[in-house]
């Protein structure tokens with residue numbers, strides 16, 4: 001782990017569900033359970049796996065084999081976008097926390 005940066009993402013848990021577009025936008029630490037609960041209010045669900053306790057981001061970066069994978073394939077194939085803030089962007093932001101709330105960190 002030498003030279004590594006450890007980020008705790010648990011509090012980056014915002015969820016937006018757009019029922020018209022059938023798209024959700026979630027924070028880096030959002031877990032499946034609250035997302036599925038929110039989506040269900042609109043009669044929607046997501047390509048979650050067997051545990052609602054894992055994070056959406058961790059599941060998707062692993063590919064994500066869902067209950068519905070026979071019909072829809074890997075969950076990662078349904079991702080519209082990952083947003084990765086650059087360090088430069090975070091340093092310039094008036095409110096660095098806002099950058100993390102509004103984006104989906106951090107790959108690579």
Ligand SMILES: Cc1cc2nc3c(=O)[nH]c(=O)nc-3n(C[C@H](O)[C@H](O)[C@H](O)COP(=O)(O)OP(=O)(O)OC[C@H]3O[C@@H](n4cnc5c(N)ncnc54)[C@H](O)[C@@H]3O)c2cc1C
Nearest residue numbers: 028049050051054055057058059061062064065105106107
């Ligand atoms: C009980 C249980 C049931 C499971 N069932 C399934 C299943 O049905 N189908 C399936 O495909 N998988 C399943 N998994 C595997 C699970 O999807 C993976 O272990 C997943 O990586 C867990 O992600 P996490 O973020 O919760 O865990 P973590 O260990 O915190 O993260 C896993 C990896 O993802 C990275 N990561 C997490 N968040 C981010 C982020 N925001 N940006 C970049 N990298 C990030 C972490 O750095 C780490 O390398 C299951 C796991 C458990 C424990």
